[in-house]
Amino acid sequence: MVGNGVPDAPTPPPASGLRRARWALALVFLIHGSVTGNFATRVPWIQDHTALTPGQLGLALAFPTIGASLAMPLAGRISHRLGARTALRVLLALWTLALALPALSPGLYVLCPALLVYGATSGMADVAMNALGVETEDRLGRPIMSGLHGMWSAGALLGSAAGTVAAHAGTDARLHLGGAALLLTLLGAAACQGVPDLRSAPEEHPPPRFALPPKSALIIGAIGFCAVFAEGASLDWSAVYLRDRLGTDAGLAAASTTAFACTMAVARLAGDKVVARYGAVRTVRVGGVLATAGGLLIVAARHPAPAMAGFALMGLGIAVVVPLAFAAAARSGPAPSQAIAGVATITYTSGLIAPSAIGTIAQASSLTISFALVTTLAAGLVAGARVLRVPGRAAHKTVAAAATDLERS
Numbered sequence: 585m586v587g588n589g590v591p592d593a594p595t596p597p598p599a600s601g602l603r604r605a606r607w608a609l610a611l612v613f614l615i616h617g618s619v620t621g622n623f624a625t626r627v628p629w630i631q632d633h634t635a636l637t638p639g640q641l642g643l644a645l646a647f648p649t650i651g652a653s654l655a656m657p658l659a660g661r662i663s664h665r666l667g668a669r670t671a672l673r674v675l676l677a678l679w680t681l682a683l684a685l686p687a688l689s690p691g692l693y694v695l696c697p698a699l700l701v702y703g704a705t706s707g708m709a710d711v712a713m714n715a716l717g718v719e720t721e722d723r724l725g726r727p728i729m730s731g732l733h734g735m736w737s738a739g740a741l742l743g744s745a746a747g748t749v750a751a752h753a754g755t756d757a758r759l760h761l762g763g764a765a766l767l768l769t770l771l772g773a774a775a776c777q778g779v780p781d782l783r784s785a786p787e788e789h790p791p792p793r794f795a796l797p798p799k800s801a802l803i804i805g806a807i808g809f810c811a812v813f814a815e816g817a818s819l820d821w822s823a824v825y826l827r828d829r830l831g832t833d834a835g836l837a838a839a840s841t842t843a844f845a846c847t848m849a850v851a852r853l854a855g856d857k858v859v860a861r862y863g864a865v866r867t868v869r870v871g872g873v874l875a876t877a878g879g880l881l882i883v884a885a886r887h888p889a890p891a892m893a894g895f896a897l898m899g900l901g902i903a904v905v906v907p908l909a910f911a912a913a914a915r916s917g918p919a920p921s922q923a924i925a926g927v928a929t930i931t932y933t934s935g936l937i938a939p940s941a942i943g944t945i946a947q948a949s950s951l952t953i954s955f956a957l958v959t960t961l962a963a964g965l966v967a968g969a970r971v972l973r974v975p976g977r978a979a980h981k982t983v984a985a986a987a988t989d990l991e992r993s
Contacts, residue, residue, distance in 0.1 A: 621743025642943015875901025879959025
């Protein structure tokens, strides 16, 4: 207790507790990704059900990112007020329940606000869980962010696999997404019990209600912008691309999303070891080459197999960029949560631009031209990778934290 009777901030948990917290966070990332994977594979059903043109679909798919971009700067304030664990529990439950909303929408004017809510809850939960991930990584003294994002991609893979089965079976998306929302909400509540219950010190001032991105986040966010544009375009439009551009059935079209999510998951799960060996800059540069090659395959494809291989390469190439951007942002200045929210806002803004840009360009020309733009931005990863170089002081901090853990063990 301090002199005024207010309890001291809790002491950091021991290493064994941090390891358990890591696995609890991994499950949270898995659940968050599962929501996205389930939704992405049912976009063609939602388009048919609401009778949307490609341009209207692109407009509607912009609303999740509008909601996320507006809401993410509020996440730090919510976490400060409620505590990290309670805030994540509430925000994750709202996000999983929002999965049911798009399929219940009868038309464009209901679908857009439904997707706005869907995106707002997604973005705030995203910031909360990434801030906890970076804090846990720093306390463990070894990289875990790529692995956590790998669990997100694994969740997207599982969700897209479930969506593929449902689409192939002709299951009504209202039944599929409603059942998935209920199941994931229950799993999320259980997973949040194990995450660290971090609270701000009593004397710490609350963050501003709406924090603008710091300058460091603007620079780091630029590289994330390119990666998330490619990711959002591939997740939301890969199934539509195969169905409309190459004439595949609904089941095979949905499988293209699964191929993309699969390579994202594998690359992120292996990403911590790869980055530790080769460094962030070299890893992202090689990834940019792979993503560009994948984009060229997609654009040139005349049959489903090359296009699916292209989406797989795209996923492999961009996989580790976002977790590295979050980690770099958290170590770039004195306010990690604000920097993470800033980078997240920029990357989600890319997601805002991607679906609408793909739809608008497709309406004016073709989906092939749309993915030529995706390929160009993927090539930008090669040139921009240097902004993710870890500062020397951050590297020393990680080594020092690792040494402390070894002394405790």
